[in-house]
Amino acid sequence: MKQLYNYKPLKVLDKTYIESIIPIKYEYKKRYKIVTYVPLEYVDKLTFEMGNAGAGIIGNYDLCSFRIKGLGTYRPLEFTKPFKGEQGKISFEEEIRLEMECAPSNLDEVLNALLENHPYEEVAYEVYEFLKRDKIPSLIKVILNKPIKLSHIVKRIKKDVKESDLVFNPETKNLLVCEIQEIDEETIKLAIKHKCNLIISVLKNKIIFKKV
Numbered sequence: 001m002k003q004l005y006n007y008k009p010l011k012v013l014d015k016t017y018i019e020s021i022i023p024i025k026y027e028y029k030k031r032y033k034i035v036t037y038v039p040l041e042y043v044d045k046l047t048f049e050m051g052n053a054g055a056g057i058i059g060n061y062d063l064c065s066f067r068i069k070g071l072g073t074y075r076p077l078e079f080t081k082p083f084k085g086e087q088g089k090i091s092f093e094e095e096i097r098l099e100m101e102c103a104p105s106n107l108d109e110v111l112n113a114l115l116e117n118h119p120y121e122e123v124a125y126e127v128y129e130f131l132k133r134d135k136i137p138s139l140i141k142v143i144l145n146k147p148i149k150l151s152h153i154v155k156r157i158k159k160d161v162k163e164s165d166l167v168f169n170p171e172t173k174n175l176l177v178c179e180i181q182e183i184d185e186e187t188i189k190l191a192i193k194h195k196c197n198l199i200i201s202v203l204k205n206k207i208i209f210k211k212v
Contacts, residue, residue, distance in 0.1 A: 013177075019145040023137035024176065024190055031132050032107050036114055036125040037072055037095045039084075046098065046117050053113035054106030066099040072124075083119045101130075139187065140177045141194050147171035150198060150211075172198045176212075179203060183210045 034055060038046050047065050050056065056064040072095040076082040085091030102110045107127070115123055149171050176196040178187065183199050191199050191212045199210040 013142065017144050017146075017148060019143045022141040022143070022194075023139075024141050024194055025137060025139040026133045027138045028131040028133050030104055031101050031130055032104060033099060033101045033128045033130060034110055034114065034125060035097065035099050035128070036118065036123065037070075037097055038118060038120075040069070040094060040096055042119050043067065043096045043098055046114065047100070049113045049117040050100055050110050053109040055100040055102040055110040055113075057103075058101070064100065068097040070095060070097055081121055083121060138178060138180070139190060141196055142175040142177050144173045144175070147173045174198075175200055177202070183208060188212060
């Protein structure tokens with residue numbers, strides 16, 4: 001969890017005061033997985049073409065795919081021009097099941113690349129929607145190594161706040177730190193559940209405090 005110390009809202013706190021940090025909540029992003037079946041001699045070309053269209057990107061890696069060899073069957077009917085096989089006769093072909101994922105914004109481009117570069121007259125493919133968790137949590141519990149007065153924390157984050165402006169000024173040890181525009185009821189419930197008596201939301205232009 002060392003990478004969490006680089007979480008922007010935590011940078012307003014003095015690391016020497018932090019005993020531990022605990023992820024509380026993550027956000028999830030929608031992704032798509034495209035699956036198709038292609039002859040072995042075409043799988044590399046298809047992987048690169050789909051990759052150039054935006055498929056197979058996972059973090060700092062691209063051209064990510066999964067492949068399984070299997071046996072496909074089909075029987076070309078009348079008016080077909082099969083890549084392999086003959087009309088009216090069943091064909092058995094060794095194929096690769098190719099899987100690649102992509103972001104929703106790239107789905108059409110990836111499918112266009114698949115359909116334009118696949119050798120078959122009729123392309124068998126499937127699209128699955130799934131969720132992927134963000135690497136950095138949206139809510140983090142911060143446990144301080146000793147109770148500290150709220151005024152001390154607030155003044156460190158926002159210099160222009162006067163102690164007299166703080167209606168409440170208890171000592172606190174457990175904080176809920178986030179980066180949200182509005183502290184809603186769900187966030188407050190999570191703070192109570194995890195025994196945090198102060199929520200701090202650090203945004204680009206403002207900092208929000210909420211006593212729980």
